[in-house]
Amino acid sequence: xxxxxxxxxxxxxxxxxxxxxxxxxxxxxxxxxxxxxxxxxxxxxxxxxxxxxxxxxxxxxxxxxxxxxxxxxxxxxxxxxxxxxxxxxxxxxxxxxxxxxxxxxxxxxxxxxxxxxxxxxxxxxxxxxxxxxxxxxxxxxxxxxxxxxxxxxxxxxxxxxxxxxxxxxxxxxxxxxxxxxxxxxxxxxxxxxxxxxxxxxxxxxxxxxxxxxxxxxxxxxxxxxxxxxxxxxxxxxxxxxxxxxxxxxxxxxxxxxxxxxxxxxxxxxxxxxxxxxxxxxxxxxxxxxxxxxxxxxxxxxxxxxxxxxxxxxxxxxxxxxxxxxxxxxxxxxxxxxxxxxxxxxxxxxxxxxxxxxxxxxxxxxxxxxxxxxxxxxxxxxxxxxxxxxxxxxxxxxxxxxxxxxxxxxx
Numbered sequence: 021x022x023x024x025x026x027x028x029x030x031x032x033x034x035x036x037x038x039x040x041x042x043x044x045x046x047x048x049x050x051x052x053x054x055x056x057x058x059x060x061x062x063x064x065x066x067x068x069x070x071x072x073x074x075x076x077x078x079x080x081x082x083x084x085x086x087x088x089x090x091x092x093x094x095x096x097x098x099x100x101x102x103x104x105x106x107x108x109x110x111x112x113x114x115x116x117x118x119x120x121x122x123x124x125x126x127x128x129x130x131x132x133x134x135x136x137x138x139x140x141x142x143x144x145x146x147x148x149x150x151x152x153x154x155x156x157x158x159x160x161x162x163x164x165x166x167x168x169x170x171x172x173x174x175x176x177x178x179x180x181x182x183x184x185x186x187x188x189x190x191x192x193x194x195x196x197x198x199x200x201x202x203x204x205x206x207x208x209x210x211x212x213x214x215x216x217x218x219x220x221x222x223x224x225x226x227x228x229x230x231x232x233x234x235x236x237x238x239x240x241x242x243x244x245x246x247x248x249x250x251x252x253x254x255x256x257x258x259x260x261x262x263x264x265x266x267x268x269x270x271x272x273x274x275x276x277x278x279x280x281x282x283x284x285x286x287x288x289x290x291x292x293x294x295x296x297x298x299x300x301x302x303x304x305x306x307x308x309x310x311x312x313x314x315x316x317x318x319x320x321x322x323x324x325x326x327x328x329x330x331x332x333x334x335x336x337x338x339x340x341x342x343x344x345x346x347x348x349x350x351x352x353x354x355x356x357x358x359x360x361x362x363x364x365x366x367x368x369x370x371x372x373x374x375x376x377x378x379x380x381x382x383x384x385x386x387x388x389x390x391x392x393x394x395x396x397x398x399x400x401x402x403x404x405x406x407x408x409x410x411x412x413x414x415x416x417x418x419x420x421x422x423x424x425x426x427x428x429x430x
Contacts, residue, residue, distance in 0.1 A: 288391035
């Protein structure tokens with residue numbers, strides 16, 4: 021029902037605005053005067069617009085019925101989607117990945133399970149992220165199919181990638197989806213700018229008319245960033261080995277890891293230990309903030325109860341990772357002693373929370389949370405992948421640094 025989808029979108033936007041008003045209570049008192057008018061306007065919008073529409077939808081649902089698509093047909097379509105030779109990604113209106121076929125996992129150098137639930141824009145260069153989000157939202161609103169050119173954030177020989185967006189309406193789902201098809205290394209060649217095809221290119225013999233294959237030139241900035249990430253992993257491995265040789269416990273592992281990540285990879289590094297027993301509680305081990313952060317702000321996070329942080333609880337209890345750019349939920353990391361949301365107080369622009377466990381079947385030993393603030397670039401999917409590897413290294417190092425049991429006598 022298009023009316024139900026529009027109402028759902030409006031209600032979601034309304035909730036976001038209310039959350040923003042709630043988070044704005046952390047602002048200084050002299051800046052809160054304008055919030056009253058905004059709150060009154062939102063209440064009037066609820067009474068005059070949202071509630072009448074809700075009543076109309078309820079009345080319409082009593083007179084209409086719905087059906088479900090054939091299960092075998094859906095299975096066939098899923099298999100076709102996975103085996104398509106073209107990189108295809110199914111997105112929601114917020115550009116979050118719902119499904120990714122095998123060709124797309126090869127293009128983005130990631131796993132389908134890891135990418136699901138994460139914003140696809142994080143895999144693109146910053147100059148194309150906003151454009152992709154805007155075009156996906158337009159297609160989801162029913163404004164027609166779109167096409168644009170983007171560049172991947174990771175160093176790649178594919179160069180520019182052409183994205184074609186089309187709206188889909190999955191059966192049995194209330195909201196539309198957007199199918200994104202990616203064509204790497206193929207960009208329309210401007211007239212008079214040269215000859216289609218590049219000498220020595222593998223596709224030169226079968227180059228189609230009007231198709232230009234750009235030279236594969238690595239981006240210096242991306243190559244440099246890739247080398248920095250490799251250095252980070254190497255430094256982390258060295259630090260963990262030193263802690264193991266010194267016989268440090270899990271706390272020493274987390275503190276040393278936080279010192280390696282602090283500054284060079286994240287502005288805030290926070291590490292928590294999982295409860296040791298079923299009736300136990302999580303425990304915060306370390307919290308490191310920006311160098312210019314006041315001591316009381318760092319101390320408040322160090323004393324914060326990890327159980328009051330939803331993303332930490334999800335990581336410790338369910339092993340769920342979280343990568344959020346401009347986090348919409350101001351309370352995702354709880355509140356400080358004054359009642360202000362931590363994410364609002366620290367102006368967090370990107371959040372990454374990862375459970376510490378050696379494999380998917382092993383128990384979670386702890387959680388590592390990273391913040392980026394101010395004008396620093398948001399975490400990308402490549403950086404999230406590096407953090408995921410580091411989390412496994414930490415989990416492997418933590419049991420090895422505990423005191424060994426005495427050997428049994430023969």
